[in-house]
Amino acid sequence: LHVLNMSNVAILVTALCLWISSTDGCDTAIGRYAWQFDDSTDILKTGIESGELCQAECEATSGCLGFTWEHQQFIDLCFLIKELRYLHECDACESGTVKEKINGGCAGISDHIVGEETTSSSQECMNICLSKYDCNSYTWFNETTMFRNTCFLFSSCDEVEACTSCESGRFACIFDYFPSSSTSWPWSTTSDYPWDSTTAIGPTTSYPRSST
Numbered sequence: 001l002h003v004l005n006m007s008n009v010a011i012l013v014t015a016l017c018l019w020i021s022s023t024d025g026c027d028t029a030i031g032r033y034a035w036q037f038d039d040s041t042d043i044l045k046t047g048i049e050s051g052e053l054c055q056a057e058c059e060a061t062s063g064c065l066g067f068t069w070e071h072q073q074f075i076d077l078c079f080l081i082k083e084l085r086y087l088h089e090c091d092a093c094e095s096g097t098v099k100e101k102i103n104g105g106c107a108g109i110s111d112h113i114v115g116e117e118t119t120s121s122s123q124e125c126m127n128i129c130l131s132k133y134d135c136n137s138y139t140w141f142n143e144t145t146m147f148r149n150t151c152f153l154f155s156s157c158d159e160v161e162a163c164t165s166c167e168s169g170r171f172a173c174i175f176d177y178f179p180s181s182s183t184s185w186p187w188s189t190t191s192d193y194p195w196d197s198t199t200a201i202g203p204t205t206s207y208p209r210s211s212t
Contacts, residue, residue, distance in 0.1 A: 025131040026173040029096035033178075034068040036085040048078035051094040058098050065172060068095040087177050097172040099126065105139040105163035106154045115153035122167035125151035130171065139168040 037044070043061065048054045054069035058080050066081040070093035087095065106112075114134045119125045125140035128151060137157035141147035145165045157170050 025133055026129070026136060026171050027175060028098075028130070028171060028173065029094065030087070030174050030178075031094045032089060032091075033087040034070065034090040034093050034095055035066050035079065035081045035087060035177075037068070037079050037081070038083065038085075041082050043080040043082075045078040045080065046075055048076055050076075051096070054078035054080075055096055055098060064098065065100060066095065066097045068093055084172055084177055087174070095174075097174065099169040099171060102137070102139075102157060102160055102168035102170055104160040104168065105141075105166045106137050106152065106157035106159070106168055107161040108157075108159040112154045112156050112158075113152060114155050115151075117151040117153070118149055119151040120149060122151075122169075125153075125167075126169055129153050129169075136173060137168070137170040139163070139166050141166045 043064075045054075045057060048057060048069065051067075051069040054067045057078055058064040058067040061080050063082045064080045066084050068077075068079040068081065068090070070077045070079070070090060072092070084097065115128070115132065117125065117128055119128065119140065122138075122140040125138050129135040129138040132153060134155050135153040137154040139152045139154070139157075141150050141152075141163075142165050143149055157168065160168070
């Protein structure tokens with residue numbers, strides 16, 4: 001029999017949880033994993049005291065699609081990510097994606113429509129999209145249109161048409177950026193990471209702490 005060490009167990013449990021999430025809906029947050037940080041395009045802010053506040057910073061920053069918040073011994077770090085790349089393990093951190101606002105309404109072939117609901121708000125429409133595994137975009141029409149209070153759910157939103165009486169959004173699901181068991185990491189050792197974990201300029205690479 002093969003003996004699994006704690007590192008392997010943690011990886012297997014995380015992968016299982018992500019697989020379950022992928023079948024239930026679009027998971028936009030994860031603990032103990034960090035986005036790859038590029039200091040030429042992404043933004044690092046210090047003194048942000050929680051993951052929720054880091055997420056709010058991302059939502060308020062033009063072009064930000066995801067965030068990683070990390071608590072270090074003497075400082076809290078908030079990484080605002082403008083291009084989602086890879087997720088890797090980190091210590092005392094949490095990451096997520098934020099809604100990308102679409103200026104207009106999703107259009108294109110009907111095969112991309114995965115659902116239609118009547119909702120009273122765009123927020124309700126967004127929540128329904130997040131709950132469906134095959135939805136990553138939505139368009140909600142308000143009561144002034146022929147599609148009164150109608151929520152259209154899309155598997156993709158590659159085409160957009162002008163719309164003044166609708167609200168649309170698109171999500172990046174965490175599971176899409178998590179390597180499968182057959183996928184190799186883009187780096188093989190800690191020295192391959194695009195930052196030095198000892199200088200606090202990017203998410204650390206140490207083994208994740210136990211959840212509390």
